[in-house]
Amino acid sequence: MEKYLSVKKVNKHFGKFQALKDVNFDVQEGEFVCILGPSGCGKTTLLRVIAGLESQSEGEINQNNKNISQLPPDQRDFGIVFQSYALFPNLTVKNNISFGLKTRKQNKDVIDRRVDELLNLVGLSDHINKYSAQLSGGEQQRVALARALAPSPGLLLLDEPLSALDAKVRQHLRLEIKNLQRKLGVTTIMVTHDQEEALTMADRIILMNKGVIEQEGSPQDIYSKPTTAFSANFIGTTNLFKANKISSNSIEIHGSILECNDDIKDDVSTVTIRPEDVKISNSENNQNIFTGTVKELEFLGSNIRGHIEVNFKSQTDIVICNFASEYIQNHNIQKDTSINISLQPHAIKIVKD
Amino acid sequence: MKKSRDDYLTLFFISIIGFYIFIALAFPMYAILSKSFENKDGAFIGFENYQSYFENSSLVYSIYNSLFISIVTMVITISLAFVFAYALTKSRMAGKGVFRSIAMIPILVPSLLSGISLIYLFGKQGIFRELLMGYEIYGPIGIIIAEVFYTFPHALLIIVTALSIGDARLYEAAKVLRSKSIRTFFTVTLPSAKYGVISAAFVVFTLVITDFGIPKVIGGNYNVLAVDVYKQVIGQQNFEMGAVVSMVLVFPALIAFAVDRIVQRKQVAILTSRSVVHEPNESKTFDRVMFGYCSAISVLILTILGMCFYASLVTFWPYNLTLSLKNYQFDLMDGGGWDSYYNSIRMACYTAFFGTIVVFAGAYFVEKSRGLKTGRSILHLLSMMPMAIPGLVLGLAYIFFFNHPDNPLNFLYGTMAILVICTITHFYTVSHLTALTSLKQIDNEFEHVSSSLKQPFYKTLFRVTVPISLPAIFEIGIYFFVNAMTTVSAVVFLYSSKTTLASVAVLNMDDAGDIAPAAAMGMMIFYTNAAVRIVYVIATKKILVRFQNWRKKTS
Numbered sequence: 001m002e003k004y005l006s007v008k009k010v011n012k013h014f015g016k017f018q019a020l021k022d023v024n025f026d027v028q029e030g031e032f033v034c035i036l037g038p039s040g041c042g043k044t045t046l047l048r049v050i051a052g053l054e055s056q057s058e059g060e061i062n063q064n065n066k067n068i069s070q071l072p073p074d075q076r077d078f079g080i081v082f083q084s085y086a087l088f089p090n091l092t093v094k095n096n097i098s099f100g101l102k103t104r105k106q107n108k109d110v111i112d113r114r115v116d117e118l119l120n121l122v123g124l125s126d127h128i129n130k131y132s133a134q135l136s137g138g139e140q141q142r143v144a145l146a147r148a149l150a151p152s153p154g155l156l157l158l159d160e161p162l163s164a165l166d167a168k169v170r171q172h173l174r175l176e177i178k179n180l181q182r183k184l185g186v187t188t189i190m191v192t193h194d195q196e197e198a199l200t201m202a203d204r205i206i207l208m209n210k211g212v213i214e215q216e217g218s219p220q221d222i223y224s225k226p227t228t229a230f231s232a233n234f235i236g237t238t239n240l241f242k243a244n245k246i247s248s249n250s251i252e253i254h255g256s257i258l259e260c261n262d263d264i265k266d267d268v269s270t271v272t273i274r275p276e277d278v279k280i281s282n283s284e285n286n287q288n289i290f291t292g293t294v295k296e297l298e299f300l301g302s303n304i305r306g307h308i309e310v311n312f313k314s315q316t317d318i319v320i321c322n323f324a325s326e327y328i329q330n331h332n333i334q335k336d337t338s339i340n341i342s343l344q345p346h347a348i349k350i351v352k353d
Numbered sequence: 354m355k356k357s358r359d360d361y362l363t364l365f366f367i368s369i370i371g372f373y374i375f376i377a378l379a380f381p382m383y384a385i386l387s388k389s390f391e392n393k394d395g396a397f398i399g400f401e402n403y404q405s406y407f408e409n410s411s412l413v414y415s416i417y418n419s420l421f422i423s424i425v426t427m428v429i430t431i432s433l434a435f436v437f438a439y440a441l442t443k444s445r446m447a448g449k450g451v452f453r454s455i456a457m458i459p460i461l462v463p464s465l466l467s468g469i470s471l472i473y474l475f476g477k478q479g480i481f482r483e484l485l486m487g488y489e490i491y492g493p494i495g496i497i498i499a500e501v502f503y504t505f506p507h508a509l510l511i512i513v514t515a516l517s518i519g520d521a522r523l524y525e526a527a528k529v530l531r532s533k534s535i536r537t538f539f540t541v542t543l544p545s546a547k548y549g550v551i552s553a554a555f556v557v558f559t560l561v562i563t564d565f566g567i568p569k570v571i572g573g574n575y576n577v578l579a580v581d582v583y584k585q586v587i588g589q590q591n592f593e594m595g596a597v598v599s600m601v602l603v604f605p606a607l608i609a610f611a612v613d614r615i616v617q618r619k620q621v622a623i624l625t626s627r628s629v630v631h632e633p634n635e636s637k638t639f640d641r642v643m644f645g646y647c648s649a650i651s652v653l654i655l656t657i658l659g660m661c662f663y664a665s666l667v668t669f670w671p672y673n674l675t676l677s678l679k680n681y682q683f684d685l686m687d688g689g690g691w692d693s694y695y696n697s698i699r700m701a702c703y704t705a706f707f708g709t710i711v712v713f714a715g716a717y718f719v720e721k722s723r724g725l726k727t728g729r730s731i732l733h734l735l736s737m738m739p740m741a742i743p744g745l746v747l748g749l750a751y752i753f754f755f756n757h758p759d760n761p762l763n764f765l766y767g768t769m770a771i772l773v774i775c776t777i778t779h780f781y782t783v784s785h786l787t788a789l790t791s792l793k794q795i796d797n798e799f800e801h802v803s804s805s806l807k808q809p810f811y812k813t814l815f816r817v818t819v820p821i822s823l824p825a826i827f828e829i830g831i832y833f834f835v836n837a838m839t840t841v842s843a844v845v846f847l848y849s850s851k852t853t854l855a856s857v858a859v860l861n862m863d864d865a866g867d868i869a870p871a872a873a874m875g876m877m878i879f880y881t882n883a884a885v886r887i888v889y890v891i892a893t894k895k896i897l898v899r900f901q902n903w904r905k906k907t908s
Contacts, residue, residue: 053801055354072357072723074804086798088817090903099816100806131903151806 004029004187005050005155010059012045012211019045021211023059030185032178034202036192038234042211043191047159050189052076064154079148083160085140087132093119093143094128100151118146121180138169145177149184156181158190162197174200195235199223207231224274228352232272237305239278239319243271243350251348255314258288259345270351275305277347278321281340289342292319294335297328304328308341319343354724359810363722367732370715374735376762377778381750382742388753389596402597412581416601419578422493422568423561423605426500430557431550433501434508437650440643442516443542443633447644455651458658460506461882463839463856465566466875467499469868470660472571478671480660491573499567502657504560508553515549516542521632548616555613559606563743566841570863578602579842582745586752586846596753599746610741658879665873680873688861688870689853694877697855700772701837708777708784708833712736713826716788717814721800740782744842751775752846767849779843780836784829791825792818824893831889835882 005027012020019042027033035043048054050061052073060069068076079100087096094115101111119125122142132140141161148156161177162170178201181188192198198205199219206216207230215222215231226232229240241253245268251260253271260271281289295318296307303322310319321341323333333339356364392398406412437456441449459467475482475490488494523545527537565579572580578598585595666676684690719733739747755766765771795818803813819826841856848854855878862871 051801051805052354070355072354072360072804073801074357074359074807074809075355076805078805080802080805082798082802084796084798086796086802088799090817090820092903099803100808133903147802148805153805157805 002029003027004031004064005189006062007046007050008060008062010046010049010056010061012042012049012054013057019211020049020056023211023213025206025213025216027187027189029187032181032188032190032201032203033206034190034192034198034204035206035208036195036198036202036234037208037214039193041208043193043208044159046208047157047189047191050155051078051080051157077153078155078157079151079153080157080159081141081144081148081161083163085132085137085144085164087140087144087147089132092129092131093124093135096132096143097147097150099147114150118150121149122146122176136169137165138173141165141173142176145180149186154187156186156188158188160192161190163192163194170197177201199235207234209234226272226349226351229270229272232349232351237275237320239273239275240351241271241273241317243268249345251350254312254317256290256312258343258348260348260350261345262348262350264350268350270353272349272351273319273343273347275320275322277344278308278319279342279344280321280323280327281342284340286342288345289340291338291340292316294333294337294339297333297335299325306333308339310341359804360724363718363810364725364728366714367718367722367725367728370711370718371728371732371735373711374715374732374778374781377774378735378738378742378747378781381747381754384753384757385596385599385746385750388593389600391593393593402593403600406594406597406601411576412598415576415578415581415598418493418576419562419602420605422496422500422577423558425493426497426504426561427554427557429497430501430504430508431512431554433650434505434512434553435550436643436646437505438509438512438516439542440647441513444640444643445633445635446640446647448647452647452651455654456509457506458654458879459502459504461835461839461886462658462661462879463566463841463859463875464499464503464564465570465841465859465863466661466872466879467502467657468495468567468570469859469863469872469875470657470664471495471499472868473660473664473670473872474656489573491571492575495571495573496568496575496577499571500561500564502654503564503567504557505654507560508557511553511556512546512549515546515552518545520545551616552613555609555616559609559613562605562609563602563745563842565745565845566860569860579743579745582749583845586749592749592753595749599743599749602743603741603746606743607741614737661872662876664869665876667869670869680869681877683858683870683874686862686867686870687865688858688867688874689850690858693853693858694855694874696769696852697838697878698881700769700776700852700854701834703769703773704776704780704837705830705834707773708780709826709830711777712781712784712829713788713819713822716785716792717818720789720792721795721797721814721818722810723800723804736785737782739778739780742779744779744840745845747779748775748843748846767847767852769852771847772844772852772854773837775843775847776837776840777833779840780833784832787825787829787832788822791822795821827889827893831885834885838878838882 003026007023007025010020010023011018023046035046037043045054049056052068052071056069060067062068063077088099091099097115097118098111101114115128116125119128122145124139124142124146127135127139132143135143162173165173174197190201202219204216205219205222207214207222209230215227222231223235226235232238233240244252245264245266246252246257248264249259249261250257251264251268251271252258283289284291290310290312292308292310294306295309298305302325304325306321306323308319308321309316319341389402390397390399392401440446441453471490472479474480475485475495479490482490485494523541524537527541532540563579565583568575568577568580569583578601582595582598582602585591585598664670665680666678667673668675668677668679683694689696715732715736719729719736722729751771754760755762755771757763765774799813799817800810803810839856841860844854845857845860848857855874859871859874862868862874
């Protein structure tokens with residue numbers, strides 16, 4: 001794969017506020033990259049800078065080996081889909097899609113064929129002469145996608161494309177967009193605040209916080225190997241503890257010493273354990289096993305999430321863990337039941353603050 | 354960032370519109386300001402003119418008079434209009450549409466027509482003169498009654514808007530909490546309409562203090578600022594003093610304008626997109642009272658209009674009451690004859706056509722173009738200024754600027770073009786705001802999508818933005834047309850013998866004592882405006898719908 005887009009040391013200031021701080025990343029050709037982060041983290045600004053709708057204060061953007069940093073949007077090569085769809089309400093589906101096709105005096109037949117092809121692609125062939133007010137949200141979003149793809153842009157930008165839709169439609173479209181992207185091989189950057197969306201759709205996630213890239217990597221890596229407390233906490237649910245180094249294979253949490261298989265450096269201060277890595281244990285005589293009391297049980301459907309008050313040496317702390325519903329029933333676990341939990345050495349991950 | 358062709362085109366058009374506004378507004382205003390500091394020979398004399406103005410007690414007294422009638426009219430109009438608006442929005446009485454249409458009538462006639470009507474009703478040979486119990490209609494009483502008639506619809510429109518944004522959820526909350534209806538009125542209705550009422554009050558104040566037609570016709574010896582400007586210029590040819598009085602007149606108008614803008618901004622903040630429209634409850638007694646009130650007001654409005662209608666058809670008031678069209682033989686009178694009427698129609702058409710284009714283009718570049726932030730803010734600021742400038746002052750400023758022998762645009766003086774330019778400028782702000790409001794409702798991302806699709810901005814403008822904005826564009830055109838037909842103040846200094854206008858003819862015929870023909874010409878203006886409005890309503894219902902299919906939910 002070849003490097004298609006590279007963002008180098010991009011900074012963006014709005015007056016005194018710095019929206020982007022030294023942002024660096026590359027996107028490979030054909031890759032689907034998600035820029036993920038909470039609202040106000042700078043992700044939308046970053047997308048707008050890539051599109052040229054906003055100009056960066058410093059830094060450089062290269063697309064297809066060409067420096068596009070100073071080009072206005074209409075001289076860059078991208079298609080964009082907004083959260084609001086921004087479909088032209090007075091034009092039919094057909095005319096929306098062909099809007100970008102009529103610059104070069106293209107043959108009418110060629111345009112019609114392209115529109116048909118795109119409508120087929122997004123599965124809306126029956127709606128060719130409708131107006132956007134006559135379409136559902138999901139259909140509108142697919143038209144917006146077809147319109148953006150019509151001129152075959154080298155880069156597709158998606159700005160929170162699914163946020164305005166119902167949960168069911170959203171799940172369905174997620175897959176559809178992902179499959180479409182894979183089929184067309186178009187390099188895609190999507191901005192979202194929804195971690196589930198990012199995890200299911202992206203080849204690679206760029207996680208942002210306060211204008212800085214916190215971590216980038218494949219969804220699996222970001223989930224299982226968070227490097228910072230923010231990544232661990234933002235993606236999925238997790239337990240975070242203050243910790244200190246004791247030896248090359250042990251750490252201290254609330255006065256208790258635990259074995260830990262992660263690479264322990266001298267400046268360790270925080271560790272994270274995913275709820276699914278917290279196990280219930282029958283034995284008591286192990287270094288990483290603690291006694292505790294069930295304080296809360298949240299029903300999540302297939303799972304039940306327990307909030308356990310765990311007795312560490314110097315104080316108690318709440319640890320969140322996941323149970324299978326069956327397990328809860330079989331062992332008659334209720335509020336205030338005493339149980340032992342095990343924080344296994346390989347599950348304890350060291351993260352930066 | 355590099356400039357694309359779109360950016361250069363935008364810059365080019367913003368410059369053209371900016372240049373136009375400078376010529377039509379900024380330069381003339383500078384001319385009148387500097388004139389007020391000059392003597393007859395054009396030498397700078399500092400505040401000497403102002404000094405002699407404030408030493409002239411009869412001129413200074415006009416300030417008190419102007420403030421007096423403006424404030425009294427403001428209080429009366431706002432009270433009457435508030436109850437009327439309350440009835441239209443918060444009751445379930447019958448005939449709301451009819452009442453609303455009747456209340457809008459004063460907008461369709463020149464302000465001075467109500468003065469003429471009052472002369473027939475309460476003047477020396479008036480039908481109801483005994484009702485005044487010895488008081489004279491010529492003077493503050495007449496002025497105030499006529500001004501209330503003239504300003505009523507303006508106040509009503511603003512207050513209706515303010516009352517209709519009252520959020521239904523607040524009313525439901527009040528009901529659930531068992532609030533008495535009187536308490537609901539003071540805690541829910543009034544606070545949400547507060548800014549609208551304040552804004553309406555200042556609009557009325559400005560309209561009255563800058564109006565010159567009514568005090569001219571029915572003021573008698575009661576002098577006000579606006580008439581002083583006219584008298585200084587037309588009567589005494591004292592242009593410098595005219596400029597000074599103009600500046601004195603601009604001052605309260607500017608303050609009222611500034612307050613209105615601040616208040617309007619707060620009003621917008623109340624309006625959230627989540628608000629739910631309030632449907633009033635049925636209450637027979639309340640509805641009947643409101644119906645009675647609105648009927649009474651409507652009868653008053655119709656009486657004033659009807660009197661003019663009748664007077665225009667009476668052969669010789671009050672001696673020969675047989676009906677004839679004698680008063681419509683304008684060619685036999687002073688004031689320019691039927692030509693003035695045709696000139697007015699032409700002027701109104703040009704104003705509507707060119708005004709709409711300039712205003713819409715201006716608002717488009719202010720709201721939708723990319724970059725050039727400073728240029729766009731300046732353009733917006735200039736577009737807001739005309740509202741603060743009384744028509745009379747603008748007209749006088751045009752004399753100073755365009756009639757200056759060194760001005761290369763001197764050739765415009767005395768032409769139809771200068772009347773059109775002046776009228777467009779005079780009514781620029783309201784139209785600009787209409788266009789801006791409509792454009793703000795259109796997603797800004799349309800422009801971004803188009804540039805990502807490599808389309809020039811004008812393609813989006815003509816294929817998307819303009820079609821969506823058609824209702825607002827028609828609204829602006831009608832607004833320009835109606836106002837161009839009725840305006841007197843902005844054009845009274847600028848017409849020539851070849852470009853006499855109907856509204857000015859009303860003034861001049863009244864001045865010459867031909868009151869019945871003045872009423873007849875006023876009615877001609879009313880018929881025209883009413884016809885245009887009716888055609889407009891039909892057109893929007895029938896024709897526009899054809900081009901607005903896309904608004905429908907089903908195909």
